Amino acid sequence: MSIEVLNESGVPADEETLVRLARHVLDGMRIHPLAELSLLLVDEPAMRELNLKWMGEDKPTDVLAFPMDELRPGHLSGGSDDGEADPGLLGDVVLCPAVAERQAGQAGHATQDELELLCTHGILHLLGYDHAEPEDHAEMFGLQGRLLESWRESR
Numbered sequence: 001m002s003i004e005v006l007n008e009s010g011v012p013a014d015e016e017t018l019v020r021l022a023r024h025v026l027d028g029m030r031i032h033p034l035a036e037l038s039l040l041l042v043d044e045p046a047m048r049e050l051n052l053k054w055m056g057e058d059k060p061t062d063v064l065a066f067p068m069d070e071l072r073p074g075h076l077s078g079g080s081d082d083g084e085a086d087p088g089l090l091g092d093v094v095l096c097p098a099v100a101e102r103q104a105g106q107a108g109h110a111t112q113d114e115l116e117l118l119c120t121h122g123i124l125h126l127l128g129y130d131h132a133e134p135e136d137h138a139e140m141f142g143l144q145g146r147l148l149e150s151w152r153e154s155r
Contacts, residue, residue, distance in 0.1 A: 001026060002036040009041040011097040014112055021116050022093075024151050025123045031090070037126075038092040039119065047096040062099045063118040065125035067091040093122030116151070120144050 003022045005015040018039055026035060042050070047060040054064065068091040095118050097111065104114035124140055131137035 001031075001033050003039065004037070005039045005041070007041040008046065009043050009095075009097045011041070011043075011101075013041055013097055013115065015039075017112065018115065018119055021119055021151055022123060024154065025120050025147050026090075028147050028150060029123075029127060031127070032088060035088050035090050037090045037123070040092055040094045041097055042094055044096060044098050047094065047099065050094060060096055060099050062096055062103060062114075063122045064094045065091065065122040066094070067126045067128075090123075091126045093119060093126065095119060095122070117144070117148060120147050120151075 001023050003019045005019060007013055007015060022037055022039060026037065027033075044060040047064070048058065050064055051057045051059065051061045054066075055061070068089040095115060097115060100114040100118055101111045104111045107114065121144055124144060129136070129140040129143065131140045
Protein backbone atom coordinates (compact mmCIF):
# COMPACT_ATOMS: atom_id res chain seq x y z
CA MET A 1 0.00 0.00 0.00
CA SER A 2 1.37 3.38 -0.95
CA ILE A 3 0.55 5.96 1.71
CA GLU A 4 2.27 9.31 1.40
CA VAL A 5 2.30 11.93 4.13
CA LEU A 6 3.09 15.57 3.55
CA ASN A 7 3.18 17.76 6.65
CA GLU A 8 2.76 21.41 5.69
CA SER A 9 1.15 22.35 9.01
CA GLY A 10 4.26 23.63 10.76
CA VAL A 11 3.34 21.34 13.67
CA PRO A 12 5.25 18.13 14.39
CA ALA A 13 3.07 15.04 14.01
CA ASP A 14 3.66 11.31 14.36
CA GLU A 15 3.53 10.66 10.63
CA GLU A 16 4.69 7.03 10.91
CA THR A 17 1.81 6.21 13.22
CA LEU A 18 -0.68 7.87 10.86
CA VAL A 19 0.65 5.73 8.01
CA ARG A 20 0.33 2.56 10.10
CA LEU A 21 -3.19 3.56 11.14
CA ALA A 22 -4.20 4.26 7.53
CA ARG A 23 -2.82 0.87 6.49
CA HIS A 24 -4.77 -0.78 9.33
CA VAL A 25 -8.00 0.94 8.27
CA LEU A 26 -7.54 0.08 4.58
CA ASP A 27 -6.67 -3.52 5.42
CA GLY A 28 -9.72 -3.70 7.69
CA MET A 29 -11.87 -2.43 4.84
CA ARG A 30 -10.29 -4.97 2.45
CA ILE A 31 -8.95 -2.36 0.05
CA HIS A 32 -6.39 -3.54 -2.49
CA PRO A 33 -2.94 -3.70 -0.86
CA LEU A 34 -1.43 -1.58 -3.65
CA ALA A 35 -4.00 1.22 -3.43
CA GLU A 36 -2.60 4.73 -3.08
CA LEU A 37 -3.54 7.24 -0.40
CA SER A 38 -2.25 10.70 0.40
CA LEU A 39 -2.37 12.28 3.86
CA LEU A 40 -1.80 16.02 3.95
CA LEU A 41 -1.43 18.00 7.17
CA VAL A 42 -2.03 21.72 6.77
CA ASP A 43 -2.24 24.87 8.88
CA GLU A 44 -5.48 26.70 9.64
CA PRO A 45 -5.28 29.28 6.82
CA ALA A 46 -4.78 26.52 4.22
CA MET A 47 -7.61 24.43 5.71
CA ARG A 48 -9.89 27.47 5.80
CA GLU A 49 -9.18 28.10 2.12
CA LEU A 50 -9.90 24.48 1.18
CA ASN A 51 -13.05 24.40 3.29
CA LEU A 52 -14.33 27.61 1.69
CA LYS A 53 -13.55 26.46 -1.84
CA TRP A 54 -14.96 22.94 -1.58
CA MET A 55 -17.55 23.08 1.21
CA GLY A 56 -18.60 26.74 1.20
CA GLU A 57 -17.61 27.15 4.86
CA ASP A 58 -15.42 30.17 5.67
CA LYS A 59 -13.58 28.61 8.61
CA PRO A 60 -10.91 25.99 9.15
CA THR A 61 -12.19 22.46 9.72
CA ASP A 62 -10.60 19.34 11.14
CA VAL A 63 -10.60 16.99 8.15
CA LEU A 64 -11.52 17.01 4.47
CA ALA A 65 -11.53 14.07 2.08
CA PHE A 66 -11.03 14.29 -1.66
CA PRO A 67 -11.80 10.92 -3.31
CA MET A 68 -10.25 9.94 -6.63
CA ASP A 69 -11.21 6.41 -7.75
CA GLU A 70 -14.51 4.81 -6.80
CA LEU A 71 -13.24 2.13 -4.43
CA ARG A 72 -15.51 0.49 -1.91
CA PRO A 73 -14.86 -1.88 0.99
CA GLY A 74 -13.88 -5.34 -0.18
CA HIS A 75 -13.37 -4.04 -3.68
CA LEU A 76 -10.18 -4.68 -5.59
CA SER A 77 -10.83 -1.68 -7.81
CA GLY A 78 -11.60 -1.65 -11.47
CA GLY A 79 -9.60 -4.20 -13.33
CA SER A 80 -7.45 -4.18 -16.36
CA ASP A 81 -8.04 -5.77 -19.75
CA ASP A 82 -6.20 -8.91 -18.63
CA GLY A 83 -8.60 -9.44 -15.71
CA GLU A 84 -6.12 -8.36 -13.06
CA ALA A 85 -7.36 -5.98 -10.41
CA ASP A 86 -6.05 -2.41 -10.48
CA PRO A 87 -5.07 -1.11 -7.06
CA GLY A 88 -6.56 2.35 -7.59
CA LEU A 89 -5.94 5.81 -6.22
CA LEU A 90 -8.10 6.43 -3.17
CA GLY A 91 -7.53 10.16 -2.89
CA ASP A 92 -6.41 12.68 -0.30
CA VAL A 93 -7.23 13.09 3.37
CA VAL A 94 -6.40 16.59 4.59
CA LEU A 95 -5.96 17.06 8.35
CA CYS A 96 -5.51 20.24 10.35
CA PRO A 97 -3.48 19.49 13.50
CA ALA A 98 -4.27 22.91 15.06
CA VAL A 99 -8.02 22.24 14.90
CA ALA A 100 -7.42 18.65 16.05
CA GLU A 101 -5.49 19.93 19.06
CA ARG A 102 -8.40 22.16 20.16
CA GLN A 103 -10.90 19.36 19.68
CA ALA A 104 -8.69 16.93 21.61
CA GLY A 105 -8.57 19.37 24.52
CA GLN A 106 -12.35 19.68 24.51
CA ALA A 107 -12.74 15.89 24.32
CA GLY A 108 -10.14 15.27 27.02
CA HIS A 109 -7.75 13.13 25.01
CA ALA A 110 -4.40 13.49 23.27
CA THR A 111 -4.00 15.36 19.99
CA GLN A 112 -2.56 12.19 18.40
CA ASP A 113 -5.75 10.30 19.33
CA GLU A 114 -7.80 13.03 17.67
CA LEU A 115 -5.64 12.93 14.54
CA GLU A 116 -6.09 9.15 14.38
CA LEU A 117 -9.86 9.53 14.70
CA LEU A 118 -9.90 12.20 11.99
CA CYS A 119 -7.66 10.17 9.69
CA THR A 120 -9.96 7.16 10.04
CA HIS A 121 -12.99 9.39 9.46
CA GLY A 122 -11.44 10.88 6.32
CA ILE A 123 -10.57 7.46 4.90
CA LEU A 124 -14.14 6.29 5.42
CA HIS A 125 -15.34 9.33 3.49
CA LEU A 126 -12.96 8.37 0.66
CA LEU A 127 -14.62 4.95 0.64
CA GLY A 128 -18.07 6.49 0.18
CA TYR A 129 -19.33 6.62 3.76
CA ASP A 130 -21.26 9.68 4.88
CA HIS A 131 -23.14 10.83 7.96
CA ALA A 132 -25.78 13.22 6.65
CA GLU A 133 -28.69 10.90 7.42
CA PRO A 134 -29.22 9.31 10.86
CA GLU A 135 -28.85 5.72 9.61
CA ASP A 136 -25.71 6.64 7.63
CA HIS A 137 -24.34 8.45 10.68
CA ALA A 138 -24.86 5.37 12.85
CA GLU A 139 -23.21 3.10 10.28
CA MET A 140 -20.20 5.34 9.67
CA PHE A 141 -19.50 6.21 13.30
CA GLY A 142 -20.04 2.61 14.38
CA LEU A 143 -17.53 1.42 11.80
CA GLN A 144 -15.13 4.21 12.74
CA GLY A 145 -15.35 3.16 16.40
CA ARG A 146 -14.71 -0.51 15.59
CA LEU A 147 -11.72 0.33 13.38
CA LEU A 148 -10.18 2.57 16.04
CA GLU A 149 -10.78 -0.05 18.72
CA SER A 150 -9.08 -2.75 16.66
CA TRP A 151 -6.24 -0.29 15.94
CA ARG A 152 -5.69 0.34 19.63
CA GLU A 153 -5.83 -3.37 20.42
CA SER A 154 -3.25 -4.12 17.71
CA ARG A 155 -0.68 -1.72 19.18
